[in-house]
Amino acid sequence: MVEQLADMAYGQTWEAKAKGAREARDASLAKVEPALQLPDGLATSSQHLPVEHLTPREYDLTTNYSTLELLKKLRDKTLSAEELTRAFLRRAAIAQHATNCLTELMWDEAIERAKYLDSLPESLGPLHGLPISTKEHQGMHLYNRPLDCAYVSWIGTPSPHSPLNQILWDAGCVFYARTNQPQTLQCIETNNNIYGRTVNPWNRNLSSGGSSGGEGALIGMRGGVLGIGGDIGGSVRVPAGNNGLYGFKPAAKRLGVAGMTAAMAGSEGVLATYGPIATDRETIDLFMKVVLDGQPWKIDPSLETRFWSPMTISKPLKIGVMWSDGVVQPHPPVQRALQSVVECCKRAGMKVVDWEPLDHGPAWDLYISLLYPDGGAAARHPIDASGEPMLPLIKWITVDQPESKERTIHEYWSIVARRETYRAKYAAHWNSTSADDEQEVDVILCPAGPGAAPLHDTAKYWPYTSHWNLLDYPAVIFPSGVCVDPAKDVKDESYQPLNEQDAYNHGLYDPEKSAGAPVGLQVVGRKGMDEFVMAALREIEGAMGR
Amino acid sequence: MVEQLADMAYGQTWEAKAKGAREARDASLAKVEPALQLPDGLATSSQHLPVEHLTPREYDLTTNYSTLELLKKLRDKTLSAEELTRAFLRRAAIAQHATNCLTELMWDEAIERAKYLDSLPESLGPLHGLPISTKEHQGMHLYNRPLDCAYVSWIGTPSPHSPLNQILWDAGCVFYARTNQPQTLQCIETNNNIYGRTVNPWNRNLSSGGSSGGEGALIGMRGGVLGIGGDIGGSVRVPAGNNGLYGFKPAAKRLGVAGMTAAMAGSEGVLATYGPIATDRETIDLFMKVVLDGQPWKIDPSLETRFWSPMTISKPLKIGVMWSDGVVQPHPPVQRALQSVVECCKRAGMKVVDWEPLDHGPAWDLYISLLYPDGGAAARHPIDASGEPMLPLIKWITVDQPESKERTIHEYWSIVARRETYRAKYAAHWNSTSADDEQEVDVILCPAGPGAAPLHDTAKYWPYTSHWNLLDYPAVIFPSGVCVDPAKDVKDESYQPLNEQDAYNHGLYDPEKSAGAPVGLQVVGRKGMDEFVMAALREIEGAMGR
Known part of the structure; x- marks a missing residue:
């Protein structure tokens, strides 16, 4: 072959x-x-096939x-x-x-x-x-x-x-x-x-x-x-x-x-x-x-030497809800999905507080700096090798991002050092959640993205997921049970976007076009807490009656 | 201050x-x-003070x-x-x-x-x-x-x-x-x-x-x-x-x-x-x-989320003894120290086999490539800033090593990829030690260095220790109980060095000058086996009557 x-x-x-x-x-x-x-000929949804x-x-x-x-x-x-x-x-x-x-x-x-x-x-x-x-x-x-x-x-x-x-x-x-x-x-x-x-x-x-x-x-x-x-x-x-x-x-x-x-x-x-x-x-x-x-x-000694040790959570979770990352406001169905899960968690006796996003905007630039210290050249090289055209979203991410640029080794080291500093700041931020009640936030509940599945060629906002790669935090997506419903998820035409990215995302929202699309949500844990994140999801889904 | x-x-x-x-x-x-x-006025040894x-x-x-x-x-x-x-x-x-x-x-x-x-x-x-x-x-x-x-x-x-x-x-x-x-x-x-x-x-x-x-x-x-x-x-x-x-x-x-x-x-x-x-x-x-x-x-989220879990070893160890790394032959007192510990381990019922070093020579070049992809400039910059002279061993390591050179990001990535390949090869090499008897080597016993403490300004052979940093294997040094003894540790004047580094190290050996110097040895474990390495050392020292 x-x-x-x-x-x-x-x-x-x-x-x-x-x-x-x-x-x-x-x-x-x-x-x-x-x-x-x-x-x-195919209908809009393929689920009947x-x-x-x-x-x-x-x-x-x-x-x-x-x-x-x-x-x-x-x-x-x-x-x-x-x-x-x-x-x-x-x-x-x-x-x-x-x-x-x-x-x-x-x-x-x-x-x-x-x-x-x-x-x-x-x-x-x-x-x-x-x-x-x-x-x-x-x-x-x-x-x-x-x-x-x-x-x-x-x-x-x-x-x-x-x-x-x-x-x-x-x-x-x-x-x-x-x-x-x-x-x-x-x-x-x-x-x-x-x-x-x-x-x-x-x-x-x-x-x-x-x-x-x-x-x-x-x-x-x-x-x-x-x-x-x-x-x-x-x-x-x-x-x-x-x-x-x-x-x-x-x-x-x-x-x-x-x-x-x-x-x-x-x-x-x-x-x-x-x-x-x-x-x-x-x-x-x-x-x-x-x-x-x-x-x-x-076989792959880069991995942690650590078996999967499923956990059981015995006391009620303290959940930090990140309604928005402070840069791009998620679309109405995402807000509704979060509200719905939060209500279930509160009813089940969990403690729910707001999660304050810490510098998620600059973190995107840091993420791109770390991903493309070669200006994206390695990712594009095999495209050039055949003469196939570069697709628009690929140009947008590898070429158009201002922080995608060729760096020297010393510039790269300083970017890595900034990453370490940011990770330590985020850890301190998480530690600080126990200040009021001596109970640290267990997990963050947040959107899976800035909306439900987008129209083709429009997905330009990664940070609801990429942020947790930057921090190396475990994160799991689960279906909220909410699907986009034009009757419930009305567009707020009076919304004043916070910035260009927010305006772009707001402009994308059209509940009619995305009617029926399922809305996923995300549970995020501290670094190293992979098993705990899965256990927390079990608690949350338990609260949802699953 | x-x-x-x-x-x-x-x-x-x-x-x-x-x-x-x-x-x-x-x-x-x-x-x-x-x-x-x-x-x-100070005597050669200060231990009487x-x-x-x-x-x-x-x-x-x-x-x-x-x-x-x-x-x-x-x-x-x-x-x-x-x-x-x-x-x-x-x-x-x-x-x-x-x-x-x-x-x-x-x-x-x-x-x-x-x-x-x-x-x-x-x-x-x-x-x-x-x-x-x-x-x-x-x-x-x-x-x-x-x-x-x-x-x-x-x-x-x-x-x-x-x-x-x-x-x-x-x-x-x-x-x-x-x-x-x-x-x-x-x-x-x-x-x-x-x-x-x-x-x-x-x-x-x-x-x-x-x-x-x-x-x-x-x-x-x-x-x-x-x-x-x-x-x-x-x-x-x-x-x-x-x-x-x-x-x-x-x-x-x-x-x-x-x-x-x-x-x-x-x-x-x-x-x-x-x-x-x-x-x-x-x-x-x-x-x-x-x-x-x-x-x-x-506080430092780069760390593994993992408490220290002391281990107990219940079955006799299988020890791989690395008498030499295949590049530089350790001095006679180191050989004697290894032999002495090996005899104790055998007497205690442990299985002792030879450890075959895998490409330790080229691994040094890889190590230097990874350490100095900036040609050592960052390490030297603060020297230049004050005008203080660079010391000879510092010039030797940061300037004279052929693989200390400024790299592009792509060159650096390819060096990192080589590191990952080498680590995987070494892991496979370790896995292969169970081929004969279905018992994998538990730990490597090897020199702490190519000799006891060297004369000043002569220490130019790092790989007995740096090799385990390259692989990220846990390693512990312990005193062998052997000290350099001119009567026992006679220089082999007929020794034919394997290469330039080996000749240099052979030339350094003078049992009279280093008489009384203690000889350390090293126990090395697979990646992630930190607690196991310490438990293995307890077994080995137990066999030594400690």
Whole structure:
């Protein structure tokens, strides 16, 4: 496959190379059987398609069970891995038709793997038979697959060994689909010159988010229950939020990035991490436990040597609610979602206080300084290599940001020192929350973004997620239960924006256009408190009656 | 004090500024009472001085008790903090006279603090009344003291807040002495243009080590039982080894460097860390426990959120012995020390295998590339600022190393990526040690350096310690019990050196000149195994009959 693509690519225009990759993707989809007869014209929401095109049994299996329930059936052998895998493969193909979320459907490989698992007398491991999807740039060395990271010039690059994929594999999973991502991966939407744009399954006029937007759309249509993305500024969390899902960004050194291919290897100003996107909270906890039980630090020694230790919280939480980051006011449905969850938490006896954002505006400039001390050159270089055009949001982030500039080593060191100072200031700020009542804020509850999923090519405000990468705080997205409702979420036409970014975001809001879009919220903990954040989410969802 | 020194420095030559700092140091020593009548002519070893110049009671208190025993007496109030503090202050003054290890004796402050502690009805904390010394560049904000980091141009710089000092203070310690360090701090000997050279208390013709060489000489004369140094290439461990002490370099993100002042802030290619130097192993464990009980990560969020969790080892250790790093052959007394400990371990039923060093030679170039991607300019800049001369070993490390050069951001990223690759290779190498017997090597036992304490201005081989900084592995130095013995440690005149570095090191060896010097050894664990390394040392010392 690698050689074949490389040959195809030799001496071709970028358009021809991209077409070759798309044809390979389409060929992988053509294996679906029974073949799906999907409509050419698509409604705004794609959520009606699965029930219409799957068998009742397939629909039931892919819709009505949690991951833990599926795993129990697989373990009990009341459900075969093959049947489940075929059902998710077909649902993934529907998701692809509706949202353009895949770069490859691994039909043959997944079924062969499922059959093998079914042939075993005992479960192979805790993920026995569970289909898992992965973002394309994470590669698929297990099947010797190439990758492209959404760069035309990289089409056909061999996948390196992935310790994460290996651990999931050893735990018994079935890899069945690889998913789309934006050019450069530095975008909170998903569009590129190879596979095109991934749209939102709830509303095709809206973004699926990015950079793990293929995962977001696939899982958002329940074309899977667990997918693996990566996050350096919101790339797991924005797709989770945009598609009504759960998405977790652990501290950078719990899962790391070993096995991921990216243009900026060796850059450490802000650290990226793998992260799961899932249909429920328990799947996130399971994923973390399974991966860390695999002791990835023995392969990737950059990681903390630390198993996943689920926590139980015994006293009522003290929650700091960040209604706004002080720079960009979230849209009305986000405010309504926060209010709704806060009411539940108060009713459950939790203490709720306002979280004062500390210098989030300047922190964005610091974030960009750390991300692009090369002026964004490394991220753009593979674009230039093929002649493919740079997409507008990529130009906006890598070129137009004033703090994206080439630095000397000493300039870079001083930026890193500023980062350390800011992190220490934020820690002191958090410490100060115990001043009044001797009880420190446990977690921050805040928006997942400045609105629900945005219209395409408009997502220019990362800091509701990127801020926690800058601080290396663990953060989890969960669905608030609120969807955009034009009747309830009226635009405040009298609103006076605080600044240019706020005016831009305010201008984007149109409740009619985003009607029905789910609203995600975010729970953020102090550095190192990954397990605590997940435990806090359990408390909060408990208060919400989940 | 800050203002006074700043005024003094204004418009002066570097010599005058340095003289001013020395005079301040001497004034602090002049407070000792009863005054000491110390000889002008000094013997090769200084170890006879304390018994000759202290009162019998002072000598007993500072010689015959472990830290834990002293703390018990202080807690029981069978010993007053003031008496103990005065005894160590006077012994530190003897150490200063003999080795030039101090930059300041904090006579008044320490006694005042001790009196305060004695006045309390209960112990203030687990270090109640214990005198602790600190390396000068760690500052002393608690007394609003200036610092200079061994740069003339920095004389009079205010100390920043030190979370580490604060935790030790809150635990009840007495700060009583600040210690000398080399120009730039980038040296494994101790010499600078302000305070001069610190010599070895066992043999004044030999180096006390560096960069925490003041600590090494002070504790090496039992002018204290616990001192705090810093380590980025061996700066805690080399002085521990050279002076017959214990020294621990934890993983970089357990203790961190918050509160330390250095010329290369923001540099993260290789990370520095605080580390303790002590007269016994239990003091190291105690120090780690007390500091991490103080939750320093709430002040310095770069740290791992992880308490100190002492471990017990229940099955016999498998020890990998690295007799040589494959580049420079350690001197005969080091080989003898290794053999002696190995025999004890074998007798105790431990499994002992040879550790194959993996590419330690090229790793040095990688280390230098990571340390000086600015060509060493930041480290040298404060030298140039005053006009003081650069010392030969500083030129050797920052200028003469071929891989010390100014890099672009992309070049630097590629060096960091090489570091990550090398670390992963080393982890795989370690994993492979279980291939034969399904038992992985638990710890590496290896030299603390290529010889015992070297003659002054000759220490040019860091990798026996710096290698573990490059890998971020925890490492502890302990005294082997072996001292250089010309009768036993005969030079092999027929030895054929492997390379230029090896020839240089071989040429340095002269058992007559280093007779009596203690030989330290090192126990190294995998990344994240800090507590395990200390537990393994307990097993090894147990096997040695300690």
